[in-house]
Amino acid sequence: MNRRQFLKYALYGAGGTAIGVSGLGALTKVAPKSAIATTNTEETTVFSACEMCRNQCPIAVKVVNGKVTKIEGNPNDSGFGGVICARGNSGPSLLYDPQRLKKPMIRTGERGTGKYKEVSWDEAYTYIADKLKVIQQDFGGESVAFASRKGPHDWFFRTIGKGIGSPNIFSHEATCPMTRSVALDSMFGVEAIAADYANAKYIVSFGRNWLEGIHIAQTRAIMKAIDNGAKLVVLDPRLSVTASKGEWIPIKGTTDLAFVMAMANIIITEERYDKDFVERYTSGFDQWKEAVKDKTPEWAENETGIPKETIIRITREFAEARPQAILDFGWRTGLTPNDFQLRRAIMIVNMMMGNFEVPGGYYRIKNASVTNRFPEMTGYAKALGAINQPAFPKPVTSRIDGTGIKGIPGQLIPEGDGAVGQIVESILTGQPYQIKAWMVHRFNPVISITESDRVIEALKKLDLLVVCDVYMTDTAMFADVILPECSYLERHEPVYDMSGLTPKYVLRQPAVELVYPDTKPSWQIYKELGEKMDLGKYFPFQNIENYISRQLTPAGLSLSQLKQKGVWTPEGMKPFYLRANDSQASLGNVISKVSQKIEFYSEEVQHATKQGVPQYKRHPQPEEGKFRFVQGKVAVHTNAGTVNVPVLNELMPENSLWINKASADNLGILDGDDIIISSGIYEHKGKAKVTEGIRPDTVFCYHGFGRISPELKRAFGKGINDNKLILNQIGEVGNVCTSMTMVTVKKA
């Protein structure tokens, strides 16, 4: 293999697939660059926020003669340092993509056959409003489900749902970090807890992959910590990029809780915990001590496959570094049915080390409403204003997923999120009652919810499916009505609070006029739809500028002020850790539990699940000849969102299945071979990536590929859709369970 070929195969080797082709080819000289006439150029920089993923990183958009030419990180935000990832850099490629949705459309053929007619916005709104009216009359507002990828559009999107009295409003979070949210809520009474990676000296990741699942500020903080000499330990069945930067411990899948409980066992036995912290700020330590008393390193070795000497060594190293030591609580966390207990256990061990409200530990996010509880911090920032709405009709039923019902696990599910996979089940089974219509905003259940075929079966059963997106997604292709949203580079959005150690507000504003004039921003779409549905009173503002001003005025800020830098942080305010200088400082203002304690044992969790402290549950391990199927994120794509974006598709058009070299040898599989992956219920074709970077009993692929919408012309039919193989098992707190599937692999 020559070098060029080598590069072709190796460039995104971590994805198993090449970056494009080389520049060589039969080319004739066209026009020298300097022959292009230079005219007067008008160049501006617009400060806004990215939306190539969910993180909303601050960006600086370069606009030349009305065209976006380049996107950089916003240098006005020190945490982001003027840096943006490959996806953020690719924004113009999405903006000008001719494959974007350009007109509202109504279905004219069978679902999934791609037959649509272009309609006016008014026709689209009228169609939706009329259909919803009939469904509402016949089955009640609760029979309409709403699901979006969480974001600033939700205020408008969800208003439609609340306006018709539906309790069934969902985010995508059950497919991502929700078990972590549940854990934090149950212990601290609040989800807004973050980690100060940059100042940590010892960081342990349980599959967390900051260097491929990129959040600019957090990724930079991890790299800063490493640069300052921090040790990074990564427990993951496969060698992620993050694992390659630290000590890789290829833990047996689904056994992380055993490792964490053994850490607790060792720390308690060796009395390495922060006794004063535990006594002063926590409750339930005795029950936790009881729960881990037999979780010895020997026991954990048997569960996790990690030698007990390694478990003891890492635990001691971690304890030595306290409180600047972080066991990370994860990001994409719906791995097993009881995943939330793993997240609780992780946070319990953290709190045993007293790493709360100190540099290099965890902290309560310091938004203005928190900082103003402290006399010395008052006056730096004021909270954003809320736009008041009239009272919504009270839903007549409970939610389909049991969210909020006392005494069952649903009690623990965050109300704003819900168990989004239950929508599919309720459509198909009619339990607990029938869902007849589904409104979907910037979310792609066919790829993002487990068991794609089952999702599709459900979509086909609906009386109404409405999808608002920028592409003809794999879900949009089954919709009755498709609403084309404009891209994030063409719209305003409500100002969002991105506070960390100090308050911070970030603006998204248009960099250019609409590229496709018949697309609209989501705020306008739902306001106009709402007006068509006689819900206009719930949208009490004229336009988005008016909405934003009403947010900013109470905060003492103005839209024109925010436009100048794109971000606002209080002048002169230092990162604020409550216990930095006083290890006994009161935490009463940051813990929202009635007990005023960080609850290791939770009465609420006991009531809901009979497990007030986390208990170990052994999950099945793959039998001989089978593999555990795990998945993850890649740096050049965002989940189900970007695989058709031209420049990113060029970098990585498909994924492949990672399989250990020894395992592949046994099956006669060579690198690059066509294979068939089977769960026993579903099959998927793919290509093998034979590697030493994965456990022999595990296979892996990156998420978001294997797309079925033919209108995603670059991505269509390429690679493996992991969720086709994973069953739609709904976890204890409504989460997806993505690590529970066992598969066989054979040569195609």
Add this chain to the structure above:
Amino acid sequence: MAKQYGMVIQVAKCIGCQACTVACKFQNEVPEGQYRTKSPVFGPIGTYPNVAMYFEKEACQMCQKAPCVNVCPTKASHYDENGLVMIDPDKCVGCKYCLTACPYDARFINAKTGAADKCTFCFEERVSKGLKPACVSTCVGGSLSFGDVNDPNSDVAKILTKSKSEFRKAEFGTHPSIYYIFDGVVR
């Protein structure tokens, strides 16, 4: 002392995210399927579970004794006033001698212009205006640094005094201006 621009790549800090790859494409309007820079993965090397993996950014090495300049029949490839290797597309006839001569495989024929193309350190568009090259500005992992290696106060000079650096294919005698630091990397 005369300016000598150089780029330092701390390989251990490269996370292979390809932010540099994409930033370069937009900064320099590099056509679809073509790249002035990219950061391919090397590895995993070793045998499970004792493995290592790293990424190594590739681009024009800005040689001070550049084979591409030597072979160019039209003087399209030349050294500019700062000693950087540049291409004058008006003079390029697309003969591809330079593509063959480059030991780093860093050149290609630009599908839009038909001329030979490669990294320029973003000199005209950015460095001459006091900015860093696009790849350096957007580097997420903090792997890339750029500046005057002759200026002891520059980032690059400071790093180079602390760490041992290597040139790619030093045996070719090309005297590159890209300094690779492999501290902390298992190869």
